[in-house]
Amino acid sequence: MANRSDASARGGKGGINVLLIIGILAVVGLVVTIFMGSREFATAGVTLPVVVPFLWAMFVGVVFSTIGAAGGILSGVGHLSVYGMQNANDVKPMNQVLTLVSPFFSVPTYLRQKRLVLQLGILLGIGSIAGSLLGSWFSSNVLSTLESYKPVFGAITLFVAFRALYETTNRYRRHKQELTAASARFEAAARSANAADRREGVQTIEMKPSRIRISFFGEEFGFNPLWPVLAGVVIFFISSMLGVGGGFLLVPFMATILGMPMFIVAGTSLFAIIIGSFVSIGSYLNLGSQLDVPLLTIQVVGIIIGSMAGPLVSKYFKERWLRLALGVILLYVGIGYLFGGFIESITGVKII
Template identity: 45%
Template sequence: MDFSVAGVHVNPIILILWSLFVGYVFSTVGAAGGILAGVGHITIFGLKNANIVKPMNQVLTLISPVISSPLYFKERRLVVPAAIALGLGGIVGAILGSYLSHTFLPDMKSYKPLFGVITLFIAIKIWLEMRPAAKAKQGSVKKANKAFENKVKELKAEGRMNELKDIGVKFSEVGISNTFSFAGETFKYNALSPFIAGLIVAIISAALGVGGGFLLVPYLSSMLGFPMFIVAGTSVLSILVSSATSIANYLRMGSSLDFAMLGFEVIGVVIGSYLGPVLSKYIKGEYLKIFLAVILTYIGVGYLLAGFGIKII
């Protein structure tokens, strides 16, 4: 099928299947959805205009939070105040990042190497965090993850999965200083930290045309010390705000969206985004980080090498 705005010919079934994968990954780990969408648009589907690829990617990362956030919220696996702080910073960052990218990264030659460098940097950081020495510093996180995994097994065996929310996120202090519990462990953070992080992440993600989860997940899990079971939900909710802002600014500056192509992609993303939160309860938090690191390493190396004329993806 021909898609005139995107300038490509693609089988709609391929669009749906790839987007299903994008939605599943993004809603499961709270990251890499925009990167995978970019890989699909650039490498698999063959789009050539970078300033069309960027907002097209972000439309798909916008759909997933709409579907998955209510599910995470229902199960209390979402730190709402942190997501709001990230989103507020993201509004300013998204406007600035999309402007800079539209002006200074208008073609694939300049766009892909930067995409690769930043993605690979984050992948290396995640791998380093999984070293024994780094994991030893995350005692409360590991306890919370283990307690949540054990509770899921117990409730599933007894047919009481509706009680899962009872061990979810519960706040005892909200404001500049925030304190909450999850699976019997207590966590604290300062609201200024996610606001600044949201600003910086949105600048980078809007410039690359991605959701920003590939930066937010390491920040939430490593710097704030949140368990992986609540990182995904917190990440996707904050991305909803920054992605919407970035898309609107790209369109204001003259970028276009291929709505026919997006129609098929949205179908896949909706299905994948629904399956992600449902299935992720049965996957260990450590496995989620490994999966994310593998994806980012492959994509980062591939696009970095592309800048030197070497193609592996």
């Protein structure tokens, strides 16, 4: 009992120390950005208080690390509506730079834990090359103006909003409880494995042109290599066209269609996003888009601090209510981007 109490005390002190560090970083960042006042971000074509992108990026980091979704979409909302950028082709790669922050921190951890299906990630990445090149070319030429880009961005935002709202319903929660119970049994089996098995993690059983089979703590999973390549083309065409990461499509594909457990889906998804986003950003730059490095730097710092704070925030607010709030915000934004012009012409009221 005494040892358990000591461990709890140490854990509590550790949590307080982490919270203190995050608080100090946030306050320092806030003070510095307020002190910097307003400045012109020439490449982005906007002039605004430096504290605005810092605070918005912190918000994006908190939401993304707490709920695990909508990072690229919220980044886009910031660039389009909060900061007021007018060049759609600059917004897209800047969104994707911000969606790379989390994968860079997370993927090495998944690799060390051997919770990443490298073959699947590479196959998705191969498809992502073609998808990202085609998506960025299409978007640069067809969705080059805010008038053409915003409605498409709004349609995807509405899709994510409805998904977030659905995930707050009792029906989804009951289904999630079943999945959680199944996951708990899987974790228990993994923990009961011997030390050698735990070190192995994801293992390749078979690699053929028509079939790849892997095992993860005794459970076997298989897929045809062609499907991830084709999925990578489609998913990254959409994500590159919009200037987002693509996780909102990658995760359902791997978990639902391929039947992979979430323990290995998350890391594999992030690995593929790194490849696809790099290709997409490079393609946009080659097509004439520009990155506002000072604005991106401020946002990256904000996202890192927000991502650190997210897990602590989730202790004090129910995930269900956070997801509901996100769904409502995205619903409003999606309606504004998709139908805003029509609504304004009828009512004279500008939504966003």
